[in-house]
Amino acid sequence: MPELPEVETMRRGVLPVVGCRVAGVEVLRGTHKPIGVWPRPAALARRVTGQRIVDVGRVGKRVVLALECGDRWVFEPRMTGLVLLAAPPNWEHLRLRVRLSGRGPKELLYWDRRGLGLVRLCSAAEFARRYLSGTLGPDALEITDDQLRERLGGSRREVKVALLDQAAVAGIGNLYAAEILHLAAVHPQRRCCELTLGQWRAIGAAVRHVLQEAIRYEGSTLSDGTYRNALNEAGGYQNHHRVYDREGQTCVHCGRDTVRRIVQAQRSTFFCPTCQPRRGSAAGAAKIAALAATSAGRRKSDKPRPPTGKTKSR
């Protein structure tokens, strides 16, 4: 389930490949159906071999290697994909091995248990067309409250479903949508067009706060253990979840009600009926005002543990 925090953690983890040259690439086929790789392996090897990696960026939930020729190599993990420098959780599901030369890591690996992910090499023009020109909304870490409201405020969709729309805002998935709405004190089934300006601000503040905290803890590793960072280590944010996967447990905020589970758009949604009433509450708005202040104040001093993050390229 890599969402923005997990993919950002992978991106930071593989930053040491910047400056290395691609010495070769192997597309591995085990007993499973091969993942999507574009172009086909022979053409891929021809285009990437000898190229220097000049940057590691992120676009939504994808890791992007920028090559010196201008091509962008996009790794899209979808449900279970991992971009790794260390040994993978299980060699059987290794899908791609990129051998590197130069000082730094000797190889970069793409692993994917379910094989729903894909790896695509794009020219600069194709990259822009696919990922930068309107098909993907502003990055969730950078979107402003006004942009969020402009892009979703007119929609009749339920707000939790709308937050998953990558064309509106890029990076939020099922887990963090639930966490964000609990912090913002907004019921997941409220329609976007019914939300107040204050509620959109609360959601905006919660988007930034939840995602930054999750990045600080290097993402969420659920009970299936699939998600790992680039060094094959588990994340820590699962210990700080407010509602996700906590059905029937006491709400950590109000301490009185229990977390409920409903299904929206064929996906589980977790929420607390007391903290997220169907109508907005003054208490929720006040809570968010305080939170927004601490979140903004923390941003500059919030250093992840090494390897440290760098500006992403887009």
Added chain:
DNA sequence: CCCCAGTCCTGCGGGC
């Protein structure tokens, strides 16, 4: 245009 249901894929856990 907007929105939704169905599809892909594998591992795991519940039920019998």
Added chain:
DNA sequence: TGCCCGCAGGACTGGG
């Protein structure tokens, strides 16, 4: 104990 079915949710497609 072993088997089967349903579920997990990324992005995409086809259709209303």
